[in-house]
Amino acid sequence: xxxxxxxxxxxxxxxxxxxxxxxxxxxxxxxxxxxxxxxxxxxxxxxxxxxxxxxxxxxxxxxxxxxxxxxxxxxxxxxxxxxxxxxxxxxxxxxxxxxxxxxxxxxxxxxxxxxxxxxxxxxxxxxxxxxxxxxxxxxxxxxxxxxxxxxxxxxxxxxxxxxxxxxxxxxxxxxxxxxxxxxxxxxxxxxxxxxxxxxxxxxxxxxxxxxxxxxxxxxxxxxxxxxxxxxxxxxxxxxxxxxxxxxxxxxxxxxxxxxxxxxxxxxxxxxxxxxxxxxxxxxxxxxxxxxxxxxxxxxxxxxxxxxxxxxxxxxxxxxxxxxxxxxxxxxxxxxxxxxxxxxxxxxxxxxxxxxxxxxxxxxxxxxxxxxxxxxxxxxxxxxxxxxxxxxxxxxxxxxxxxxxxxxxxxxxxxxxxxxxxxxxxxxxxxxxxx
Numbered sequence: 001x002x003x004x005x006x007x008x009x010x011x012x013x014x015x016x017x018x019x020x021x022x023x024x025x026x027x028x029x030x031x032x033x034x035x036x037x038x039x040x041x042x043x044x045x046x047x048x049x050x051x052x053x054x055x056x057x058x059x060x061x062x063x064x065x066x067x068x069x070x071x072x073x074x075x076x077x078x079x080x081x082x083x084x085x086x087x088x089x090x091x092x093x094x095x096x097x098x099x100x101x102x103x104x105x106x107x108x109x110x111x112x113x114x115x116x117x118x119x120x121x122x123x124x125x126x127x128x129x130x131x132x133x134x135x136x137x138x139x140x141x142x143x144x145x146x147x148x149x150x151x152x153x154x155x156x157x158x159x160x161x162x163x164x165x166x167x168x169x170x171x172x173x174x175x176x177x178x179x180x181x182x183x184x185x186x187x188x189x190x191x192x193x194x195x196x197x198x199x200x201x202x203x204x205x206x207x208x209x210x211x212x213x214x215x216x217x218x219x220x221x222x223x224x225x226x227x228x229x230x231x232x233x234x235x236x237x238x239x240x241x242x243x244x245x246x247x248x249x250x251x252x253x254x255x256x257x258x259x260x261x262x263x264x265x266x267x268x269x270x271x272x273x274x275x276x277x278x279x280x281x282x283x284x285x286x287x288x289x290x291x292x293x294x295x296x297x298x299x300x301x302x303x304x305x306x307x308x309x310x311x312x313x314x315x316x317x318x319x320x321x322x323x324x325x326x327x328x329x330x331x332x333x334x335x336x337x338x339x340x341x342x343x344x345x346x347x348x349x350x351x352x353x354x355x356x357x358x359x360x361x362x363x364x365x366x367x368x369x370x371x372x373x374x375x376x377x378x379x380x381x382x383x384x385x386x387x388x389x390x391x392x393x394x395x396x397x398x399x400x401x402x403x404x405x406x407x408x409x410x411x412x413x414x415x416x417x418x419x420x421x422x423x424x425x426x427x428x429x430x431x432x433x434x
Contacts, residue, residue, distance in 0.1 A: 081386045083340070084325035084421045089383050091335045094364060097383045102372040107164035109371065113354065114154055114173060121147045125297055129289075137296060145304020146352060148181050152309060153354045153370070159189035160366040179274040181305055184241065186271035187252030191259050199317075199363055200337025202328045202415060202422060206244075208314050210326055210424060215247040216414035228409045228430050233314070234307040308353070315344055315401055316359045319408035320389060323423045331420035338363045339387045343377070344401065347394035360388060 124147065128140040157163045158174030171185075178185040191206050198204035202212065216224070223246070226232040241252045250257035253272045255265035286294050317340070324340045327333075344357040356362070358373040361380055368376055381388050394400060410431045412424035 083322065083387070084423075086336065087339060087387055089385075091364065093383050094361075094380050097379050098361070098365070098368075098376045099379060102368055102376040102379075103365075104372075105162060105164050105367075105369050107166065107169060110154075110157070110163045110369065111173075113371075114177070117147060117150050117154065121151065129293070129297060141296075141300045141304055144301035146308060146349065148301050148305035149308035149312075150353045151177050151181055152183065152305065153356050155183065155185065156192070156356075157354070157370055159185065159192060162367050162369045175271065175274050179271075179278045181302065182238075182275060182278060184252050184268070184271040184275045186264070186267035187259070188241070188271075190264055190268070191252060194259070196363060196366055197334070198337070199334075200325075200327055200340040201332045202326050205337075208317050209245065210415040210422070211246060211413070212417050213414045213425070214417050216427070219246060224427075225430070228413060230406065230409065231307070233409065234310045235303070237306045237309050311401075311405065312344070312346075312353070312356060314408075315405060316342055316357075318342075318412055318424075319401075319404040321404075322389075326415055326422045326424075327420060328422070329420040335364075339384075342389055343391045344398070345391040345394040346398040346401075347396045349398060357391070360384070 121144065124140060124144045128137065128144070154163070155174045155177035158170040158177070161167070161170055163170050163173060174189070175185045178188065194204075195206035198206065202210055211219075219227070227236075227246075244250050244259075250259045252259065253268075253275070255268040255272070257268075260268055282294065282298060285298075289297070320342050324342075325336075326340065327336060338360070341360050341363045343360050346353065346357050350357055354370040355373050356370065358370075358377050361368065361373055361377045362370075365376070392400060411426045413427045413430055414425055415422040416425065
C-alpha cells in the first residue's frame with residue numbers, strides 16, 4: 001500500500017525511493033489521506049467520462065522503517081501469553097489425552113518401591129552405626145534424609161489412593177511409612193486433599209498459599225522475617241502440623257480441629273496414636289543407644305527430610321521466572337488453579353523421590369501412580385500448550401533450584417486483599433530494594 005497511488009487511470013507505483021517496506025509498520029495506519037484531484041498533488045483538475053472528479057488515496061511514507069528486530073519484538077509483545085487467562089481446553093480434554101494404562105495401579109509394583117526404600121534406609125543406618133566415622137556422618141545425613149523424604153512420598157501416594165485400589169492396604173502402608181518419620185497419616189492426608197481440591201485459591205488452599213496484604217502486615221517483625229529468610233522456611237513443616245499457616249488455625253493431631261469433619265475424627269485419632277507410638281519408640285531408643293547416637297542416626301536425617309518436604313512443596317507452587325496467578329471468587333476453578341502448579345527437574349533425585357517433581361498432572365489427577373506420571377505428562381503437553389512450563393534441566397544434583405528458591409523468597413511476599421486474579425507483591429524491606 002505504501003508504494004502505490006490509486007488514481008482514475010489505475011494503480012501506479014510510487015518512485016523507487018518510496019518503495020513499500022517488506023514488513024508491516026509498527027505504528028497506527030493513520031497516515032492514509034483521501035485526496036481529490038484538485039489538491040496540489042495534481043497539476044490540473046480532470047474529469048472522467050461519467051462527470052465525476054478523480055479521487056486519489058495517498059499513503060504517506062513512515063518517518064522511519066522499523067528494523068527486522070524491532071518488528072519481531074513488536075510481534076512478540078502482541079502475542080504475549082497471559083497465564084491468568086481462561087484456557088481454551090477443559091479438564092476432560094487433558095484426561096482424554098492420557099493413555100488408559102497410566103491410570104492402572106499395580107500394588108505389587110508399588111510395594112516393590114516400599115521394600116526398596118525401607119531396605120536402603122535400614123542399610124544406611126546399620127552401616128553408619130557400624131562405621132561411626134565423623135568423615136562419613138555428613139554423607140549419611142544427606143543420603144538418609146533424602147530417603148526419609150522418599151518414604152514420605154510413598155506414604156503420600158497411599159493417601160491419594162494411587163498406591164493401590166485397596167483402601168485397607170493404602171491405610172496400613174501409609175500409617176507405617178508416615179508414622180516412621182513422625183507424620184500423622186490421616187491428619188495430613190485430609191489436609192493435603194484440601195490442598196488439591198483448592199489449589200491456586202488464595203483463601204482456601206492449604207499448602208504454601210499466599211498471605212493477603214492485611215495478614216502479612218499483621219505479622220510481627222520476627223515472624224515476617226523468619227517466614228522469608230533461609231533456612232527457617234525450610235523447617236516449617238512440623239510447626240505447620242501443629243498450627244497450620246498464619247491466618248489459619250487448627251492442628252493435624254486434634255480430631256476436633258476445623259481441618260476435619262465429624263466423620264473423620266476416628267481416623268485422626270488413629271493416626272495421632274500411631275504418631276505418638278513412634279515418638280515413644282524413639283524416646284525409648286535414646287536409653288538403648290544414647291541420645292547423641294539417636295541424634296546422628298535419626299534426628300538430623302529427620303530435619304533433612306523436613307527441608308526436602310518444604311523445598312519441593314514450595315517450588316511446585318512458587319518461583320517460576322514468569323509470575324503465575326492466584327485466584328479467588330468466580331475467577332477460580334479447579335482447572336485454572338491446577339495450571340499454576342510447576343514441574344521441576346531434580347536430576348538424580350527424580351528416581352529416588354519417585355518423580356514427585358512431575359507435579360502438574362499429579363495435581364490434576366492424583367489417582368495416577370507415580371510410575372506413570374512422566375508418560376501421562378508427555379501425553380498431556382500438546383493439550384496444555386503454553387500453560388505447561390517445561391522445567392529447566394538439572395545437573396545430577398538440583399543446585400539450580402536454590403537460586404530460584406532464594407529469588408522467590410525475596411520477592412513473593414503477599415497478594416492484594418481485593419481482586420480475583422492476583423500476583424505476588426514484594427515488601428521492599430524484605431527484598432532489600434528501596
